[in-house]
Amino acid sequence: MDYxxxxxxxxxICGLGQLILxxxxxxxxxxxxxxxxxxxxxxxxxxxxxxxxxAKAGALVPVTGFGASIAxxxxxxxxxxxxxxxxxxxxxxxxxxxxxxxFFSAIFALFFSPRS
Numbered sequence: 001m002d003y004x005x006x007x008x009x010x011x012x013i014c015g016l017g018q019l020i021l022x023x024x025x026x027x028x029x030x031x032x033x034x035x036x037x038x039x040x041x042x043x044x045x046x047x048x049x050x051x052x053x054x055a056k057a058g059a060l061v062p063v064t065g066f067g068a069s070i071a072x073x074x075x076x077x078x079x080x081x082x083x084x085x086x087x088x089x090x091x092x093x094x095x096x097x098x099x100x101x102x103f104f105s106a107i108f109a110l111f112f113s114p115r116s
Contacts, residue, residue: 037067043068043071
């Protein structure tokens with residue numbers, strides 16, 4: 001049942017994004033930022049964690065889950081080290097994923113050339 005719920009919730013999030021793309025003039029870059037910020041706001045107010053426990057990977061894999069992870073890391077680090085933790089804590093939960101993305105992007109850039 002967890003797989004079905006994750007599939008449905010993840011599909012709803014992605015379907016909502018596709019509807020917004022089809023019905024507005026927003027670009028994919030705007031959508032990326034919007035969903036990340038919405039996830040961070042929901043994570044900051046503590047609304048995303050119960051949603052994540054229900055939907056599991058369906059809420060974690062979309063970029064909204066990345067935004068919630070940024071907010072969670074920032075808030076936890078702010079509790080430990082004060083205001084500077086708001087800036088350094090963003091990488092506590094997301095740093096490894098970002099490092100892997102940058103590493104593999106650099107590797108692929110060595111072997112492939114962009115379309116003209």
